[in-house]
Amino acid sequence: MDLRHIQSFVKVVEKQSFSKAAQELGYTQAAITIQIKQLEETLGTKLFDRIHRRVRLTEDGEAFIFYANDILRTFNRARSFKHDEESVKTIIRVGTVGSLGSHFFPDFIYTFSQQYPLVELKIIIGTTKSLTDMLHRNEIDIMYTIDELIYEPELVNMMREPEPIYFVTKDPNIKAQKYSLDAISDYPFLLTEKGEAYRYELERHLAHESVDLNAIVEVGEIGIITKVLKKGLGIAYLPYFSVKDDVDSHVLNIVDVDIPHVTMWRQVMVHEKKFLSKGMKDFLETITKI
Numbered sequence: 313m314d315l316r317h318i319q320s321f322v323k324v325v326e327k328q329s330f331s332k333a334a335q336e337l338g339y340t341q342a343a344i345t346i347q348i349k350q351l352e353e354t355l356g357t358k359l360f361d362r363i364h365r366r367v368r369l370t371e372d373g374e375a376f377i378f379y380a381n382d383i384l385r386t387f388n389r390a391r392s393f394k395h396d397e398e399s400v401k402t403i404i405r406v407g408t409v410g411s412l413g414s415h416f417f418p419d420f421i422y423t424f425s426q427q428y429p430l431v432e433l434k435i436i437i438g439t440t441k442s443l444t445d446m447l448h449r450n451e452i453d454i455m456y457t458i459d460e461l462i463y464e465p466e467l468v469n470m471m472r473e474p475e476p477i478y479f480v481t482k483d484p485n486i487k488a489q490k491y492s493l494d495a496i497s498d499y500p501f502l503l504t505e506k507g508e509a510y511r512y513e514l515e516r517h518l519a520h521e522s523v524d525l526n527a528i529v530e531v532g533e534i535g536i537i538t539k540v541l542k543k544g545l546g547i548a549y550l551p552y553f554s555v556k557d558d559v560d561s562h563v564l565n566i567v568d569v570d571i572p573h574v575t576m577w578r579q580v581m582v583h584e585k586k587f588l589s590k591g592m593k594d595f596l597e598t599i600t601k602i
Contacts, residue, residue, distance in 0.1 A: 315387060318380045320344050321359065325377055328367055355365040361558040402591040407436045409459075410532040411508065412578065415554050416602055424598055431591040439507035442453035447583055453592055455581045456599065458551060459509040462579055471580040471600040477510045479567035480555050481547045490568045493523050500546035501525040505532035510576055514549045517571045538564070551576060 323333040324344065334344040352359050359373035369377065408417070413435060415446060421433060436443070436452055440459045446452045447467060458475055483499065503525075504511045518525065534554045541548055542563055558564040563594060580599060582588070588596070 313354050313483040314350070315383075317347045317354075320347045321351055322377070322380050322384060324348065324360070324367060325369065325373075330367065335482075339505050353491070355485045393515050401432060402431045402589060403434055404430045404454065404591055405434045405452040406454050406456060406595070407438055407446055407517055409440060409508065411504065411534045411551060411554060412456055413437055413456055414533055414535050418602060420599065424595065427598070428591065428594050429528055431594065433595075440509065441507075444581075447581065450583070453582070453586065454595065456579070457581075458576050458578050461577050462581065464581075466584050467581050468483060468584050469579055469581055470596055471578070473578040474498070474574050475551045475553055475578055477513070477549060477551055477574045477576060478555070479547055479569050480541060480559065481567055482541055482544045482564050483546065484544070486547070486565070486567055488565070488568075490570055493517060493521050493547075494571050496547060496567065496569060497523050497525050499526060500528045500547040502537045502540055502546045503527050503530040504534065504537065504550070505530055508532075510549060510551060510574060513574050553578075 320333060320337060320339070321326060323337055324330055327336065330344050330348075331341045333339075334341045337344070338518065339347075348359065355372075355376065357372040357376075358370050359376060361368045361370055417431050417435060421435075424431070424433070436446070438446070440455075440457045440462070443452065443455045443457060444462070444464060444467070453527070458560045461472065462469065479496070481499075486499065506512075529537075529540070534550060537548050537550065538555060540546060542558065547567060552559075555564055580596065582592075582596075586592075
């Protein structure tokens, strides 16, 4: 069934004339006649009676006009769905790790929601592994994590930014000198939760040198750790973005520890088969700038 035939049928009904319908649609009268005939053959019924140059719907034609109008309304809605998408609220499911979520997302959510009020962000906190699995299962749309560089089949890296990891403290007893890992092991240590990539790197170095830390707390919220550090208690091993302002203002100090330098990567990833809606593209464009 050709959509043009239905459009011609509706126009003939509206104008009650083949010639007037042809004139408005830009066809010849013969073309309109052929289209109506082909539509009647497709439906297996006669749609018009033509008596003394007057056009009247048959009983089947009266019934079909409702279907024809419904088809054209549906077609017009479908044709304009991309325009409608911009005025309909959409949800983006974003998976992130706790350290990035607590540091970047408060300001990001405010800025993004002001610029894109019709996009709702659903934030899911997890580990890189759990979020990667969710991305594969289409349970999240976008993953924002900090880890070693990720090379995962079917996942596309949309952004990668290096983030050095440092030992930091405010303890006045820790001087500006190089320390061995064993030398700082007796100081109170504030640990991030297991599952963070840089926590794993720290544990790897500890195991290699057979050193046990004097851990006094383990917590997934970096903000809690930095607040305790700024009170003058302990050492922590944290990504630079989380302490940059405090280090720049000399509230916290970087501790020079004699282990290989560690760099992690902030990364934004999507599945290669994921259809990126306008809202998702706006999100990706915004978050890759922070």
